[in-house]
Every structure is written in structure tokens, then in C-alpha cells.
Amino acid sequence: GNCAILTDIEGIEDNYGDMDFKVAGTTEGITGLQMDTKLKGVSLEIVEKTLEQAREARLFILGAMNETIGASRPELSPYAPRIYKITIAPDKIGTVIGPGGKTIRAISEKTKATIDIDNDGTVLIGSPDEAAARNAIEIIEGLTKEAEVGGIYTGKVTRLMNFGAFVEILPGKEGLVHISELADYRVASVEDIVKVGDEITVKVIEIDNLGRINLSRRAVLEKL
Known part of the structure; x- marks a missing residue:
């Protein structure tokens, strides 16, 4: 039919x-x-x-x-929703979450990104804004980064002692710049070189068996 x-x-x-x-x-x-x-x-x-x-x-x-559109775009639009995955050490999960979730909430509020952390250290960062996601990743990596011998860091002076100055080189990570390592000449008093709140660039010269970090400003100055 x-x-x-x-x-x-x-x-x-x-x-x-x-x-x-x-x-x-x-x-x-x-x-x-x-x-x-x-x-x-x-x-x-x-x-x-x-x-x-x-x-x-x-x-x-x-x-x-x-x-x-004759071909797929080589890159996503910066406004397209996306999810990034990074991995942190499992023992750093608590650092990122913070007491009662305070730290992770602050990161989310600041960057407007969603953050999910698995027990194995896998972190998923979601955001419709690429810049916001990258910002969240930088903050998390900054919180979980470990100091390395030979690394150069710019940190803030947190405490002064008669034998040297303590400098926070990473979030929650302090090291000691011994008075003999503060300058490339003999220093009579720590206060002559730095004060609390100053930002200085230092080099990690040693991390001992107890995890204590020894720093040198002199090693940086000698390279200039």
C-alpha cells in the first residue's frame, strides 16, 4: 500500500x-x-x-x-563548568578542612568553588569559573606544600629570639634563621636586621630528624 x-x-x-x-x-x-x-x-x-x-x-x-563551528574548540570556554582533580597527602586532609571545617569553608567562600575531599587525599574542585578553580587549587596546594631543602621561600617573621628569628615560609610551617644566617656579615642583634611582621626571602638549608627547619637569609644574599 x-x-x-x-x-x-x-x-x-x-x-x-x-x-x-x-x-x-x-x-x-x-x-x-x-x-x-x-x-x-x-x-x-x-x-x-x-x-x-x-x-x-x-x-x-x-x-x-x-x-x-567546523571543529571542536581546543579549549573549554573560561565560563564552562569544570572539575579539577588534585591529590594531597592523606595526613594533610585535616589541614585543608580545618577545625570544624573552618578552612575549607573559607576557601569555598573566597573562591566560590566547590571542594570535595576523599579519605585517600583525592580533592575535586568544581567551578564554572576557571580563574576561581585555579585560585582554590593554589590555596590548597599552598596549605599542603612541604618545605624542601634548597628551596627558596619568602615568608613573614613571626617571632624574634636573641639567637635568631622564626619565619613562616608556608602556611603553618615555621623555620629558624639563626643570627649567624641573617646577613652576610656579623650581626650583633637580631633586631638590627628584622622585626616581627617583616617579609624576608630565605633558603632552607636543613630539615632535621625532628622536622625542624633551618633557614638562611645569608645564602640568598650571597647569590645576589
Whole structure:
């Protein structure tokens, strides 16, 4: 009998029609098929006509898409939602979370990023703003970073003693600059060189077995 094959059907046509044949693919060929039918069977002739009509429609749509954007963008839009994954040492999880979740809440409020931490140290940072996500990552990495012998750090002087100055080189990480390491000349008094609140650049010269960090300002000055 006679039949009409419609392309891009609407709801009413789907309701009263005898067949719904979905065809997906590329310019190279078909990648997927799905058919619903109210009939006991469909002739090969109808299937052939349907596939040919579907091919014409598919190529038309792909052509329109290609005119708009011929290839996928090499990078996501800076405003596209994204999730970043970083890994921290499990023993640093408490540092990032903070007492009662204070630290992680502060990071989220400051950056507007969502932060989820697993027990294995996997951290997922989600944000629709790339800059905000990067900011959150920098803060977390700053909190969990370990001092390294030979590393150069700029930190704030937190305490003065008669034998030297303590400097916070990383969040929660202090080291001692012995008075003999404060300058490239003999220093009579620590207060002659630094005061609490000063920012100075130092080099880690030793981390002892107890984890105590020894710093040198003199080693930095000698390189200048």
C-alpha cells in the first residue's frame, strides 16, 4: 500500500504514525539505529527509503553545524563548568578542612568553588569559573606544600629570639634563621636586621630528624 515517510516528526505525527525510526550518524555513515513500530513488520523497501531520507536529513544538519563551528574548540570556554582533580597527602586532609571545617569553608567562600575531599587525599574542585578553580587549587596546594631543602621561600617573621628569628615560609610551617644566617656579615642583634611582621626571602638549608627547619637569609644574599 501507499505510505508517507516524514522527517523530523512532531508529537502528533508520532502518535498517529505506524513507525518511529531514529537514525544517528556522521558524514561517514550510521552509528546508531532505534525503531518503534505498531505494525507486524516493515518491508525492506520502506526501510531503504527511510534510511536514504534519514541520510539526507543527517547530512543537512551536519552541514549547518559545520558552518557554525567546523571543529571542536581546543579549549573549554573560561565560563564552562569544570572539575579539577588534585591529590594531597592523606595526613594533610585535616589541614585543608580545618577545625570544624573552618578552612575549607573559607576557601569555598573566597573562591566560590566547590571542594570535595576523599579519605585517600583525592580533592575535586568544581567551578564554572576557571580563574576561581585555579585560585582554590593554589590555596590548597599552598596549605599542603612541604618545605624542601634548597628551596627558596619568602615568608613573614613571626617571632624574634636573641639567637635568631622564626619565619613562616608556608602556611603553618615555621623555620629558624639563626643570627649567624641573617646577613652576610656579623650581626650583633637580631633586631638590627628584622622585626616581627617583616617579609624576608630565605633558603632552607636543613630539615632535621625532628622536622625542624633551618633557614638562611645569608645564602640568598650571597647569590645576589
